[in-house]
Amino acid sequence: xxxxxxxxxxxxxxxxxxxxxxxxxxxxxxxxxxxxxxxxxxxxxxxxxxxxxxxxxxxxxxxxxxxxxxxxxxxxxxxxxxxxxxxxxxxxxxxxxxxxxxxxxxxxxxxxxxxxxxxxxxxxxxxxxxxxxxxxxxxxxxxxxxxxxxxxxxxxxxxxxxxxxxxxxxxxxxxxxxxxxxxxxxxxxxxxxxxxxxxxxxxxxxxxxxxxxxxxxxxxxxxxxxxxxxxxxxxxxxxxxxxxxxxxxxxxxxxxxxxxxxxxxxxxxxxxxxxxxxxxxxxxxxxxxxxxxxxxxxxxxxxx
Amino acid sequence: xxxxxxxxxxxxxxxxxxxxxxxxxxxxxxxxxxxxxxxxxxxxxxxxxxxxxxxxxxxxxxxxxxxxxxxxxxxxxxxxxxxxxxxxxxxxxxxxxxxxxxxxxxxxxxxxxxxxxxxxxxxxxxxxxxxxxxxxxxxxxxxxxxxxxxxxxxxxxxxxxxxxxxxxxxxxxxxxxxxxxxxxxxxxxxxxxxxxxxxxxxxxxxxxxxxxxxxxxxxxxxxxxxxxxxxxxxxxxxxxxxxxxxxxxxxxxxxxxxxxxxxxxxxxxxxxxxxxxxxxxxxxxxxxxxxxxxxxxxxxxxxx
Numbered sequence: 001x002x003x004x005x006x007x008x009x010x011x012x013x014x015x016x017x018x019x020x021x022x023x024x025x026x027x028x029x030x031x032x033x034x035x036x037x038x039x040x041x042x043x044x045x046x047x048x049x050x051x052x053x054x055x056x057x058x059x060x061x062x063x064x065x066x067x068x069x070x071x072x073x074x075x076x077x078x079x080x081x082x083x084x085x086x087x088x089x090x091x092x093x094x095x096x097x098x099x100x101x102x103x104x105x106x107x108x109x110x111x112x113x114x115x116x117x118x119x120x121x122x123x124x125x126x127x128x129x130x131x132x133x134x135x136x137x138x139x140x141x142x143x144x145x146x147x148x149x150x151x152x153x154x155x156x157x158x159x160x161x162x163x164x165x166x167x168x169x170x171x172x173x174x175x176x177x178x179x180x181x182x183x184x185x186x187x188x189x190x191x192x193x194x195x196x197x198x199x200x201x202x203x204x205x206x207x208x209x210x211x212x213x214x215x216x217x218x219x220x221x222x223x224x225x226x227x228x229x230x231x232x233x234x235x236x237x238x239x240x241x242x243x244x245x246x247x248x249x250x251x252x253x254x255x256x257x258x259x260x261x262x263x264x265x266x267x268x269x270x271x272x273x274x275x276x277x278x279x280x281x282x283x284x285x286x287x288x289x290x291x292x293x294x295x296x297x298x299x300x301x302x303x304x
Numbered sequence: 305x306x307x308x309x310x311x312x313x314x315x316x317x318x319x320x321x322x323x324x325x326x327x328x329x330x331x332x333x334x335x336x337x338x339x340x341x342x343x344x345x346x347x348x349x350x351x352x353x354x355x356x357x358x359x360x361x362x363x364x365x366x367x368x369x370x371x372x373x374x375x376x377x378x379x380x381x382x383x384x385x386x387x388x389x390x391x392x393x394x395x396x397x398x399x400x401x402x403x404x405x406x407x408x409x410x411x412x413x414x415x416x417x418x419x420x421x422x423x424x425x426x427x428x429x430x431x432x433x434x435x436x437x438x439x440x441x442x443x444x445x446x447x448x449x450x451x452x453x454x455x456x457x458x459x460x461x462x463x464x465x466x467x468x469x470x471x472x473x474x475x476x477x478x479x480x481x482x483x484x485x486x487x488x489x490x491x492x493x494x495x496x497x498x499x500x501x502x503x504x505x506x507x508x509x510x511x512x513x514x515x516x517x518x519x520x521x522x523x524x525x526x527x528x529x530x531x532x533x534x535x536x537x538x539x540x541x542x543x544x545x546x547x548x549x550x551x552x553x554x555x556x557x558x559x560x561x562x563x564x565x566x567x568x569x570x571x572x573x574x575x576x577x578x579x580x581x582x583x584x585x586x587x588x589x590x591x592x593x594x595x596x597x598x599x600x601x602x603x604x605x606x607x608x
Contacts, residue, residue: 147605181596182603184565185524212603213558213596217520220489224528246600254517261488292485292517296550299486299516301451 005264006042006229007252008205009035011280013044013078014249015237016056020286025059027283029066034279035234036070038272040252043067044076044097044231048084064091076139080111085125088136095137096129098122098171102162103148106179110143119165126170140171141207145191147182156190160198173204175231178218181211181246185221192225205229208250210236210290215250216258223264230255235277235289253277253291261302270298309568310346310533311556312509313339315584317348317382318553319541320360324590329363331587333370338583339538340374342576344556347371348380348401348535352388368395380443384415389429392440399441400433402426402475406466407452410483414447423469430474444475445511449495451486460494464502477508479535482522485515485550489525496529509533512554514540514594519554520562527568534559539581539593557581557595565606574602 012032016023035043045067046060067075076095077088088096101107104114111118129136145159163174195203206222208215232255238248256268274294281289316336320327339347349371350364371379380399381392392400405411408418415422433440449463467478499507510526512519536559542552560572578598585593
């Protein structure tokens with residue numbers, strides 16, 4: 001049994017992109033450094049998308065050179081098309097996160113292309129990247145893998161098919177993403193098993209939201225099926241554009257508490273991680289940061 | 305596999321006893337009726353404890369006759385000693401919930417007696433109840449089963465010992481309670497297994513808090529081990545007197561969503577359950593009600 005769990009902190013991207021208020025680049029850099037110093041080895045620092053549509057991410061290119069100086073940090077960035085992927089590569093990103101929705105309707109709304117067309121874009125990005133001197137890992141985020149606010153239920157069989165197509169297109173790793181927060185534990189188990197049958201260990205990660213309060217229960221279901229990678233967000237920031245008032249990503253602090261309590265190693269120092277909330281709170285005073293561990297304090301029984 | 309899950313709504317007792325503000329008896333009755341009408345078949349309606357220490361529960365004796373008129377409802381009440389148990393029986397309670405802490409220090413702080421002395425009180429209550437014409441089910445809540453804010457870690461072996469002693473004293477059912485909210489999923493599994501080895505199916509329920517954000521993950525761990533009974537609280541009310549700022553019990557709404565999504569039957573109508581929040585919110589305006597499902601809305605994929 002592999003006791004190491006790889007966490008990717010997506011706060012600087014998924015957490016900030018829908019936040020009320022803008023975090024200045026200098027604050028982002030200080031915050032990312034605090035997150036890295038707390039032991040997070042992989043951070044999604046931003047996205048290369050339209051600054052008109054997502055102004056919070058307009059400075060991603062500017063902050064990357066500074067972030068790349070942080071020792072031992074794997075720097076991830078999101079892009080939705082070849083132009084963004086090239087920009088991410090030029091800026092020096094180690095990992096590209098690329099969304100492919102299982103729901104054709106969501107895919108069109110999110111990236112302006114249906115699922116199959118987006119899989120072709122993925123293939124073209126892989127081709128382009130393979131011709132470059134510097135390698136860049138390309139991760140496919142299989143979005144709406146647990147339901148879609150527009151199409152409704154998403155069949156598990158179709159999730160595995162899209163994951164297999166992303167693998168054939170050349171994605172290095174696959175993540176299943178609960179984009180709208182509809183997932184529940186038995187569904188997570190079913191989708192993970194079907195996807196493992198289709199792409200094996202290339203299924204490396206779950207991206208879960210806490211929309212219905214089930215985020216960590218869903219993470220536990222994934223763990224039980226052998227998943228050893230999770231996205232999470234400090235303070236549980238991030239929202240769901242299709243569910244106003246919904247809470248965001250699973251809370252990094254609480255996930256670390258759960259994993260370390262259970263004997264998994266995350267590499268994260270929980271007190272230092274909690275300390276990184278202060279900067280986030282002061283930079284985004286309108287956002288309510290969540291976390292049970294932050295509210296109640298680390299229990300005296302915690303073994304880390 | 306038993307697909308029925310028995311929920312006990314503890315809001316009127318555990319939820320209100322630490323709330324800011326007092327809910328008038330008439331509101332309590334209207335709220336309990338709404339909960340029962342939503343399909344909750346078991347409700348802990350109050351406690352027979354010192355009105356000086358817990359003024360919010362002073363009207364429990366007064367509301368019981370009205371609650372007992374509600375068709376098909378199993379009416380539970382908490383008491384910590386023989387005097388309270390007799391009062392609960394005289395008022396007509398169907399079930400007595402009786403706390404026995406695994407932590408001797410917590411037991412003394414909570415009920416003024418150590419664990420062994422409290423087990424003797426349990427035996428005396430069982431003896432007394434058996435001499436009465438009307439039966440009353442007696443449930444032992446094995447408190448601090450997953451850690452204690454005063455004693456720290458609580459050995460699983462000791463949890464099973466206290467549960468076994470409660471069974472020998474004559475408790476009809478046993479619940480393991482995460483009184484201070486320190487539980488994590490692998491610990492829940494270990495404690496449930498050890499307690500099942502000791503008392504078999506008499507271990508009927510988990511009482512979980514969401515202090516560290518792990519409440520539903522812990523519930524899932526219990527489900528996986530065959531537990532088919534849970535306490536929960538509408539809006540996640542209830543606190544932890546030893547962790548200021550901590551969130552309360554697991555949220556009934558979100559638990560019902562998880563269970564029903566997974567194919568378990570709770571008997572609860574989720575939209576009607578959500579509607580019962582309005583009265584609670586207006587009666588206790590200072591309390592923040594939690595629930596992912598309430599904030600985001602029931603997803604269109606929900607199967608119930």
